Amino acid sequence: HFFEGSTAFGQRMMRSLRPLLQAFHRETHEVINQVPLMEGFNAFTANRRLHECVQHYESPSSDVFSHLSKYGEIVGNAGWLEHARLANDSGPVFTPFDCQGRRINGATFVDSYHKLMEVAIANEVPSFAWKRPGQQVSRAALSYLHYQLEQGTGCPLTMTYAAVPVLTANNSDGVFTEWIEKLTTPAYDRRDVHISLKKGVTCGMSMTEKQGGSDVRSNTTNAVPVAGSAQKAFMITGHKWFTSAPMCDGFLALAKTQKGLSCFLIPRWLDAQTRNSGLRFQRLKSKLGDKSNASSEVEYDRAIGYLVGPEGQGVKTIIDMVNHTRLDCLVGSAGLMQIGLMHALNHAKHREAFGAKLISKPLMQNVVCDLALEAEAATALGLRMAATFNPPAKADSSAEVKEAFKRIATAIGKYYVCKRAPSVLYECLECLGGNGYCEEFPLARYYRQAPLNAVWEGSGNVIVLDVFRALQKEKLALKAVRDEVAEVGDKSVSEALEGVLRQVSGSDAAQMEASGRVLVEKLGLILEACALARCGPKDIFEAFVATRLIQPKGINFGTLPAPVASRVLPHIL
Numbered sequence: 400h401f402f403e404g405s406t407a408f409g410q411r412m413m414r415s416l417r418p419l420l421q422a423f424h425r426e427t428h429e430v431i432n433q434v435p436l437m438e439g440f441n442a443f444t445a446n447r448r449l450h451e452c453v454q455h456y457e458s459p460s461s462d463v464f465s466h467l468s469k470y471g472e473i474v475g476n477a478g479w480l481e482h483a484r485l486a487n488d489s490g491p492v493f494t495p496f497d498c499q500g501r502r503i504n505g506a507t508f509v510d511s512y513h514k515l516m517e518v519a520i521a522n523e524v525p526s527f528a529w530k531r532p533g534q535q536v537s538r539a540a541l542s543y544l545h546y547q548l549e550q551g552t553g554c555p556l557t558m559t560y561a562a563v564p565v566l567t568a569n570n571s572d573g574v575f576t577e578w579i580e581k582l583t584t585p586a587y588d589r590r591d592v593h594i595s596l597k598k599g600v601t602c603g604m605s606m607t608e609k610q611g612g613s614d615v616r617s618n619t620t621n622a623v624p625v626a627g628s629a630q631k632a633f634m635i636t637g638h639k640w641f642t643s644a645p646m647c648d649g650f651l652a653l654a655k656t657q658k659g660l661s662c663f664l665i666p667r668w669l670d671a672q673t674r675n676s677g678l679r680f681q682r683l684k685s686k687l688g689d690k691s692n693a694s695s696e697v698e699y700d701r702a703i704g705y706l707v708g709p710e711g712q713g714v715k716t717i718i719d720m721v722n723h724t725r726l727d728c729l730v731g732s733a734g735l736m737q738i739g740l741m742h743a744l745n746h747a748k749h750r751e752a753f754g755a756k757l758i759s760k761p762l763m764q765n766v767v768c769d770l771a772l773e774a775e776a777a778t779a780l781g782l783r784m785a786a787t788f789n790p791p792a793k794a795d796s797s798a799e800v801k802e803a804f805k806r807i808a809t810a811i812g813k814y815y816v817c818k819r820a821p822s823v824l825y826e827c828l829e830c831l832g833g834n835g836y837c838e839e840f841p842l843a844r845y846y847r848q849a850p851l852n853a854v855w856e857g858s859g860n861v862i863v864l865d866v867f868r869a870l871q872k873e874k875l876a877l878k879a880v881r882d883e884v885a886e887v888g889d890k891s892v893s894e895a896l897e898g899v900l901r902q903v904s905g906s907d908a909a910q911m912e913a914s915g916r917v918l919v920e921k922l923g924l925i926l927e928a929c930a931l932a933r934c935g936p937k938d939i940f941e942a943f944v945a946t947r948l949i950q951p952k953g954i955n956f957g958t959l960p961a962p963v964a965s966r967v968l969p970h971i972l
Contacts, residue, residue, distance in 0.1 A: 434749040434831075437742055438480055442544050443471025446737060448775050448935060449540055452782035455934045456536040457789075463537050470522050470541055474548040479518070480841075483549035485511035486691035487844055491646075493683045493695075504667065504680045505591065506646050506693040513589050515552045515691075519545050520587040520599060525560035529583045532790060539730045539785035543778070546734035550848045551691030553731055555601050555644040561723035562602035562651055565716065566664070569708045574630050575664065578602075578649065593668035594648055603647035604720070605639040605665065605697060612640070613861045615653055615660065615714065620699060622654040622661060631706035633663060634677070635699045645680050645695040651717060652704060658711030663704030677702030688847030721856055722806065725813040726784055728852035732820040733777035739827030739845055740774045743767055744971065746831045758972070761964075766830065766957035768967040772943050773823050773956075777816045779930035784809050804879030807869045808926055814862040815923025817853035824849040826956040863915040866922070870903065884925065887932040895948045896925050924948060938966045 443449060453459065453467065473479050486509060494505035523530065524545050528538035538560070546553050563582050566575040577594060586599035594600050611617035620637025635654045642650060649666040669675050677700045684694040708716030744767055747758040757763045787805035791798040828835035828842040835842040853859060869876040877900075884896045899921045903911060911918070924947045931940040942963045946952040952959055959967070 432751050434746050434834075436477075437745045438475060438477040440475035440741075441468060441471040442474035442547050442738070443467045443540070445471070445475075445741070446778075448778050449543065449737075449782070452779060452934045453536055453540050456782060456786040457534060459534065459537055463534070466522070466527075467537065467540055467544070470524075470544050473518060473522070474544050479515075479548060482511035482514050483691075484841070484844075485509055486515055486549060487551065488690075490690040491683060491693040493680070493693075495680060502674075502676070502679065503591065504645065504674075504678060506644075506680075506683065506695070508646070508691075508693075512552065512691055513587070515549050516555070516589070516601075517587040519552060519556055521585050523585050525556045525601075526563075526583040526585055528560075528788075529563050535788040536782050536785045539726070539782060542727055543730050543734040543737075543781065546731040547738035549691065550731065550735065550845075550851075551689045553727070554689070554692045554694075555603060555647055557724050557727040557731075558604050558643070558647070558720075559601045560727070561720040562604075564723060565651065565662070565707060565720045568719065569716065574705060575707070578664070589646075591646070591667065593671045594666070595671055597648070600648035601644075601646075603642060603644050603650045604724075605642040605650040605652035606717070607641050608638060609640045613857060618653055618655060618660065620652075620654040622656045622663060622704065624656070625703070633704050633706060634701040635663060635665065635704045636677075636701055638696070638698045640696060641684070641694060642680070642697045643692065643694045645683070645693050645697070651707065651720060652699075653713045653717065654699075654704070656710050660713040661710050662707040662713040662716040664707050665699070665702055665704040669703055675703055687850065688844070689851050690844075690847075722809055723788070724856045725809050726781075726788060728856055729777075729784060729809065729813045729816050730781040732817045732849070732852045733774070733781040735820055735845055735849060736770075736774040736777050736816075736823045736827075739824045739842065740767070740770050742835075742842055743770060743827040743830035746834075748972075761961070762957065763830075764968055765959050765961070765964045766826065767971065768942075768964040769946075769952070769956040769959050770823060770826055771967060771971045772939065772946070772959075773819055775935060775939055776927035776931055776943055776947075777819065779934050780812050780816060780927045783926075783930040783933060784812050800875050800879050800882060803869075803873055803875035804883060807866060807873070807876045807879065808883070810857075810862050810865050810869070811919055811922045811926055813852075813856070814859060814866070814919050815927070818859060820852065821846070821849040822956075859916065863919050864912070866919050867911060867915060880922070880926075883929050887929045889928070889932060889944065891944050891949050892925060892928050892932075895921065895928075899925070936970055939970055942967050 489509045491506040491508050494507050495502060497503050524541045527541055528535045559582055563579060566579050570576060581594055581600040582602060584599040588597040588599055606615055608618050622633040622635045625632040625634060649664050652663050652665050653660055654663055665678060666675055679698045679700060681696040681698055747763050747767055750757045791801055824846045828846050831842055834840050884893055899918055902918060928944050928948060931943055946959055946963055
């Protein structure tokens with residue numbers, strides 16, 4: 400700028416210096432062979448298996464497919480993908496007090512978080528099945544798609560979805576009618592106000608304590624009835640080690656009364672002017688992943704909560720919510736595997752190495768085919784389990800067996816699929832090489848997210864014990880699994896199941912528990928095979944059975960027999 404003037408001297412100096420300045424700023428190389436960013440796609444129409452499973456289980460109207468396709472476009476939209484990145488790059492900030500020192504129990508989120516919640520609720524991710532009975536598979540597909548867009552918001556969305564059946568089943572006196580109506584209304588309201596002032600609300604969960612974790616029967620939080628309360632109000636005192644998500648309008652929680660562990664709905668506000676002052680959030684958790692979502696610790700100091708279900712039957716009451724959240728853990732992990740696979744395939748199709756596209760290399764073909772078998776099986780099982788959550792026909796004589804299958808198979812599927820997700824996401828990340836390990840690309844975020852669903856709603860050992868408890872105490876559970884396998888009619892799948900059952904029957908309690916993970920893992924593979932047989936190409940089903948049940952492949956991905964990979968490849972390109 401010193402030489403840029405109207406004087407002849409300045410102009411001559413600028414002309415003489417310009418070539419030198421340009422030499423300092425010229426490009427040193429041309430950027431080539433970088434893969435196009437994966438955006439501008441439709442996550443529903445691009446996923447044949449998802450589309451086929453929805454069609455197979457529910458044969459919905461064209462309006463439902465249009466709804467799913469619309470949300471699939473949102474999931475692949477560059478602007479919404481950027482909102483997902485921003486929501487995780489700038490997570491929630493704990494704001495326990497306002498500027499004048501009043502406790503407000505706040506958590507401040509970036510605007511992108513609220514936009515993601517708004518678009519999900521407007522598109523009925525948590526409410527679709529409650530407004531359309533018999534459409535649990537379509538709702539699961541929405542949740543599956545949303546998990547590919549952004550995972551942290553999936554937590555309050557899932558809990559909002561799962562709270563509805565619990566409150567509905569325990570609303571004979573109408574206490575929870577307004578809650579049910581607003582939990583199922585497709586309207587997001589970020590304001591921290593009483594539910595009477597909001598069109599739509601969200602619900603969280605507050606169960607585990609420092610000393611017990613998943614062992615909720617060791618909880619020490621207690622509840623004392625409020626004298627003369629027509630709404631079965633109790634004063635709750637104690638703490639919870641994990642409460643998600645703290646900005647929800649209410650929380651389903653467990654506390655002990657004189658009759659035992661009971662379930663309560665604890666609201667943020669008691670009426671339009673009065674906060675629930677005994678509800679005191681202590682801090683937000685600093686987590687490995689799930690950065691956009693707020694998880695918190697809370698203390699209750701005579702907080703007001705309303706009894707949900709019979710007093711002393713808290714676990715039995717809240718287990719319906721747990722089963723629905725376990726379903727979404729399974730479905731969400733399947734969705735995460737699918738989006739990871741899509742990134743791996745996108746990279747392999749566009750990236751060149753050693754003179755050819757990566758996808759043309761037999762070794763890379765083996766890797767992505769192996770990953771595809773995992774993602775396809777997880778998707779098929781997730782949608783199969785969602786179908787079991789649809790209400791049975793009134794004249795269905797096998798309703799009890801189907802209910803038993805829903806309980807045990809959801810637990811098995813949650814265990815297996817959620818535990819496979821980190822391995823699948825790691826391998827997808829590695830397909831991108833160094834780019835996959837960098838935070839500018841989404842695979843690093845997906846990988847940090849992947850372990851969560853295996854921990855949430857019962858970690859591995861808890862799930863295994865639940866499965867064995869069901870096999871031992873619920874007579875219909877075993878019959879239900881046998882019936883599922885019998886419907887498939889495949890000899891190899893049947894033999895695999897009989898092998899597991901022989902091992903179970905020949906073991907005492909200690910031996911069975913010690914080998915529990917192996918047995919539940921095998922049951923997970925068997926159920927995935929059954930789901931693929933119901934909905935999917937024969938080549939995929941046979942490849943899965945051959946490499947997971949008949950002759951298990953190597954531990955790492957990319958270890959399929961070459962003929963198997965060649966049969967799978969046409970189905971994923």
